[in-house]
Amino acid sequence: MQRFTCECGNALFFGSSRCLKCSSDVGYDPQLGAMKRVRADSTMKRCQNGVKHNVCNWLLPASATAVLCLACRMNRTIPDLSADRNRMLWARMEMAKRRLIYTLLRLGIGLPSKKDDPKDGLAFDIVSTLSNPTVTTGHLNGVITVNLEEADDSYRQFNRQQLGESSRTLLGHFRHESAHYLWQRQLSELGWDDPLRLAFRERFGDEWIDYAAALGTYYQNGAPGDWGQNYITAYASSHPWEDWAETWAHYLQIIDGLETCESLGIQVQFIALPLVILPVESGELPAMLSSSSAEDGEFLAWLQRWMCLSTVLNEIASSLGEPSLYPFVISVKAAQKLRLAHHYAQVWGLGCRKTGEA
Structure with missing residues (x-):
């Protein structure tokens, strides 16, 4: 993660939505790879998932007809937000997902959404076992599914111990499943002798x-x-x-x-x-x-x-x-x-x- 600063010179972080020094609203612009202030006359606007649910600090052009940022537009399924616990766990999920997308964009990879590119695009299903007991974390045909309960630290650490893993993190799940997505998108299309x-x-x-x-x-x-x-x-x-x-x-x-x-x-x-x-x-x-x-x-x-x-x-x-x-x-x-x-x-x-x- 790169180092971010506000226009006032104060340090900002990847999840920042407000500068603690000058009290300006700020957000992350994935097109420029930088944190920017958001003013009334700004050329950028906040993602609606940040405005309504306080789970996203990414920006998109103010002129865009879309209301969700690049990362949130990739969501195909999200949890039932009428439950406070779901909103809390979903916020953790979204932070980990944005960190993955940040890294892939920094590496130069294009990430079309599944809606825009049904063949090679990417989508996310964030599903709770409370609503679907059979859900498992995995990837299939450009859709990464992550069990919402993995955002619960106790649940995740229990699974880590049961499986004998030395480390188990939300970000690790997203990174791992992105590999399956990229293998299918980039390598599976190659000839056998490539x-x-x-x-x-x-x-x-x-x-x-x-x-x-x-x-x-x-x-x-x-x-x-x-x-x-x-x-x-x-x-x-x-x-x-x-x-x-x-x-x-x-x-x-x-x-x-x-x-x-x-x-x-x-x-x-x-x-x-x-x-x-x-x-x-x-x-x-x-x-x-x-x-x-x-x-x-x-x-x-x-x-x-x-x-x-x-x-x-x-x-x-x-x-x-x-x-x-x-x-x-x-x-x-x-x-x-x-x-x-x-x-x-x-x-x-x-x-x-x-x-x-x-």
């Missing part, structure tokens, strides 16, 4: 393995004992699609984490910590794809900076008596998968900024 598809198969495995059977085996037997040497999470071992989704979600997490810290003035290169240095092959792409040693080196330096920073974050959390903020270990094979995820971002036109930049 280099990008062959590279996927080399790093993640054969995507044609029976998905239901693979997940059934995983939930019955768990991850292999050596999963940490090959995957970023235990769940990633369940199927190549899930390995890709966990890797992409992790890639977005690193992008956001580095941008946030570096935009706030934390100079990672000056933090001296003894770290295990990843070997050169961690930054290399599969042989069927071309890249320069300079590009590989930039990626590896970027990843090393994150490994250094995440160690600092964990030590700070420990100092505060909290669990680790980053309970992951990046193996060589996991790093190679992250390298491919970064390459996809560039090839798809998502890489509007260099790997080494904040």
Whole structure:
């Protein structure tokens, strides 16, 4: 997340709707990627979900016939807002969803809504198990469904413990499901022998393995004992699609984490910590794809900076008596998968900024 400031010079944050110094109404303009004041004569207007329900601080052009911002227009289903609890949980959902959309837009990805582009567009169903007990978080044909109850911290942490996960967050759900959406939109359309598809198969495995059977085996037997040497999470071992989704979600997490810290003035290169240095092959792409040693080196330096920073974050959390903020270990094979995820971002036109930049 980048650093935001009001016109008066006061610090603003991604969720800000009012400046605490000058009391101006503010909002986030996704077209410019900046926070702006909203005046009576402004060229921008607030999203109606912010005006009516106080759950959104994004803006859209005042001249637009639409009343919802880019992010809220992607909602296909929202909870019953007559219940106070639903409004509270939905607000948390919307914040996490906007952070995902912010990152994808920053990477340069176009995000048409499902209404505007039925084939490649994106939509969200936010559904409570209280209204639909069978709802599960997932993706299908451009629609990401998230269980509203996951916004309840107790519910989510119970699921985390039951599933043996080291981390479970709302933002993580959205990042993970965006990977399934992008795989279907970008990779599934490629020919079987396309280099990008062959590279996927080399790093993640054969995507044609029976998905239901693979997940059934995983939930019955768990991850292999050596999963940490090959995957970023235990769940990633369940199927190549899930390995890709966990890797992409992790890639977005690193992008956001580095941008946030570096935009706030934390100079990672000056933090001296003894770290295990990843070997050169961690930054290399599969042989069927071309890249320069300079590009590989930039990626590896970027990843090393994150490994250094995440160690600092964990030590700070420990100092505060909290669990680790980053309970992951990046193996060589996991790093190679992250390298491919970064390459996809560039090839798809998502890489509007260099790997080494904040």
